[in-house]
Amino acid sequence: MSLYRLETERVIGEIRKRNAGVVGLQFPEGLKMRAVELAEQIESETGATAVISADPCFGACDVSDRKMRDMVDLIVHYGHTPLPLDYEVPVIFIEAASSVEVGEVIREAADRLSGHRRIGIATTAQHLHLLDQARSLLEERGFEVVTGEGVNTARGQVLGCNFSAIRGTDADAYLFLGSGNFHPLGIKLFTGREVVVADPYHGEVRDIEEFADRVLRVRFARISRASDASRWGVVVSSKAGQMRFELALMVKKKLEEAGREALILLAENISPAALLPFRELEAFVVTACPRIAIDDSQLYDRPLLNPSELEIVLGERSWDDYTLDEIIHG
Incomplete structure (x- = not known):
């Protein structure tokens, strides 16, 4: 099947x-x-x-x-x-839509979440039809369950660049239904709360703490290395849904006002190979999908930051206020 x-x-x-x-x-x-x-x-x-x-x-x-x-x-x-x-x-x-059975991993996740009362649920497009089942199973265990209304997403749906559905849920902890680490990482960074992943494809339940800690250590190293860069590339995507040229202009202006040089680069698929020829540039800010800088960080030989990370470099944001960038259409 x-x-x-x-x-x-x-x-x-x-x-x-x-x-x-x-x-x-x-x-x-x-x-x-x-x-x-x-x-x-x-x-x-x-x-x-x-x-x-x-x-x-x-x-x-x-x-x-x-x-x-x-x-x-x-x-x-x-x-x-x-x-x-x-x-x-x-x-x-x-x-x-996924046709996998989720009851077993939801029940196991409920055991993991037993120290909390109010649980927020989030998922991706493939599992939206299973949120009601997940809610019922958690409520049977005595939890209060909340799902947020996102901006240009379904209730309870998170994207790799849009976590608006978890804002305002004010949960004690969160359950992410699905596979992978990036979406639950985003929930963790936006809320600061415990996030438990119920992965029905691999039949496992895990928390995101160790992964989040590892990612943040890498991001801290990239931000620290970029702090001394004087020549920057500001990368714009030509993909219609990721093109944020006005943001790129704003980033360029910020860098120049801070005494740095900045040039805008346009690319369809942003990759290490696409940026390799620009050896004079010491660091990059990518204004497209925020996953690019996070997922493939180790593949780039120079720091590749998101705009919010640049704010840390420029002293506009503290490290304690670290978060992921979002692209919210509309």
């Missing part, structure tokens, strides 16, 4: 209804192994030509509409919920 509900009948129905002759398919890395199978089924049942995007995909901020604008009639984007952006090609979003 598939781990995700890919709603293939709905997709095929939409292609037929729209009479789409060429259909673009876009997947996050975890779903790319299903791409060939789905493309073959779509072509077989609709007669349309499928074009699979082989580029990395980081979210609804990264839809291939501009690349595919003169090529396809419709894009099917898997694994994310839509953002309030103006896409240049009609886009269908398939959330790829």
Whole structure:
């Protein structure tokens, strides 16, 4: 049985209804192994030509509409919920809801959270339909359960660049339902509270403390190293959902007012290879997705900071006030 509900009948129905002759398919890395199978089924049942995007995909901020604008009639984007952006090609979003069983890990997480009363729950697009079940299981154990209303997200939903759904929940501790470390790390940094991860894919429950401590040590080292840099690159993404040019201009101005030199660099995929030629620059600030500086930090030979980390370098923010940057559309 598939781990995700890919709603293939709905997709095929939409292609037929729209009479789409060429259909673009876009997947996050975890779903790319299903791409060939789905493309073959779509072509077989609709007669349309499928074009699979082989580029990395980081979210609804990264839809291939501009690349595919003169090529396809419709894009099917898997694994994310839509953002309030103006896409240049009609886009269908398939959330790829998870079909894994979560009861066991939720009950184990409840045992881990037993010292708390008020629990906040958060998850990603794949598990939104399971929040009610998680709430019920926790309430059966006597917890008071809260979920926050996010800005341009569903209730209880967090993105890699948007943690607004956990603001104002005022919970004693948080339960993150899903896999990976970045989302629960964001919750930890925004709240300062204990965060327990219930990962149904690996059948494990863990806290995020050790990982958060390791990340913060690395970030402290990068910020300290960047403090002496006099020549900076301010990196702007050309991806429509991540482009924050006004922020880049503001960052450049801040650096120059602090007596540093700053140049703006534009890149679609921000990577060590993209920044390697600019050897004269001693440090970079990335104004795109905040995960870039966190996830791939060890791959860069010079400090790559988020704007809030630059504020620490410039003395505008204290280390005790460390947080992740967010991109909130709308």
